[in-house]
Amino acid sequence: MKLINKSQKLEDVCYDIRGPVLQSALALESQGESILKLNIGNPAPFGFEAPDSILNYVAEHLHDAEGYSHSMGIIQARSAILSHAMSHGFSNINLDDIFLGNGVSELIVSTTQALLDNGDEILVPSPDYPLWTAAANLAGGKAVHYICDEAADWTPDIDDIKSKVTTKTKAIVVINPNNPTGAVYPLEILQEIAKIAETHQLVVFADEIYDKILYDDAQHIPMGSLIEKTLCISFNGLSKAYRLAGFRAGWAITSGNKALAKSYIEGINMLLSMRLCANVPAQLAIEPALNGKQCIDDLRLPKGRLYEQRELGYSLLTQIEGISCVKPKGGIYLFPKLDPKRYPIKNDEQLIHDFLMQEKILLVQGSAFNLNDNQHFRLVFLPEKDQLTHAINRLAHFLLNRF
Ligand SMILES: Cc1ncc(COP(=O)(O)O)c(C=O)c1O
Known part of the structure; x- marks a missing residue:
């Protein structure tokens, strides 16, 4: 039988933010698991409503x-x-x-x-x-x-x-x-x-x-x-x-x-x-x-949700042994670095996949952003403080057990 293949134009096209790890997350969801999705910058599901x-x-x-x-x-x-x-x-x-x-x-x-x-x-x-x-x-x-x-x-x-x-x-x-x-x-x-x-x-x-x-x-x-x-x-x-x-x-x-x-x-x-x-x-x-009124200012200035969640996410992540992070000055993401001496990671996609399977939390590996050093991942800091704290605590637990 002749197979129906994708075009060769797609050979070098890759969009791993919604790639194989997300497919595993969706499969888990279809089995009734609830997944905390910190993989995409989608404000509304985290209670950031439009004016x-x-x-x-x-x-x-x-x-x-x-x-x-x-x-x-x-x-x-x-x-x-x-x-x-x-x-x-x-x-x-x-x-x-x-x-x-x-x-x-x-x-x-x-x-x-x-x-x-x-x-x-x-x-x-x-x-x-x-x-x-x-x-x-x-x-x-x-x-x-x-x-x-x-x-x-x-x-x-x-x-x-x-x-x-x-x-x-x-x-x-x-x-x-x-x-x-x-x-x-x-x-x-x-x-x-x-x-x-x-x-x-x-x-x-x-x-x-x-x-x-x-x-x-x-x-x-x-x-x-x-x-x-x-x-x-x-x-x-x-x-x-x-x-x-x-x-x-x-x-x-x-x-x-x-x-x-x-x-x-x-x-x-x-x-x-x-x-x-x-x-x-x-x-x-x-x-x-x-x-209209630019109410994003209420969120990004001190006491605003985005500001406070950035502070919390940054502080919790950088307290984990072997993790550093340049504090973001804009946007809605943290992009921390795992010290390769403390965490000798061979395949960052596998790491993020294993974290998903164990903790039911979805992050994105650095290589999905065309940075191929196996030392980075991206976390969306949109969730409320308790969810953010939970996610980062589980990450710390996962990393310390694994390495
Ligand atoms: C840097 C950057 N550009 C473009 C987009 C896509 O934006 P839009 O929702 O308008 O397609 C995103 C979405 O996350 C983004 O982060």
């Missing part, structure tokens, strides 16, 4: 969302994004530079598909949010990983980036605030990246979906406010700061030297037209979200 004002607005206007919209998105949403971006340092942009997608995820896939020819290279951070590597490979390109240095608070290593630019390099991805590390990059680093991109005319893909989830004195500087001589595409959406991951509402902004990129932007527009439009009810949520 009522946004939900009510969408409900009241649902009748306006029955038809397809313009392929780039509804004007109200794009106008709100435009004003918001201009008030955050973007210049020389207009409505035609704003396009909406079914989450940032869809736009990552479209913008890489539209840019990359077979063999083209794209610089992607390591560790990364792995959709970038997967999307680049799916498009026929090659993700070339640049180092983010844990010893320097996970900031990108500028010399490493410079050494990896070749004649085939077409773009660089900057994830700031970073998933999985929680780093928020200082101005000097962003300026250095901008300089490299402008010198080599690389497209800058700035994934800034955590730009409003900042702690302590962290300041987010949008890449779109720094780039002039090459094309920058900035990505953002409602999934995190507005706790509306299920709506699948995201957007992208083209800025910088758009004249260079006329053909590429036409290509993106063609792909957007092919999928007709993004989900229209979810597009309705964008304007009230951006123009």
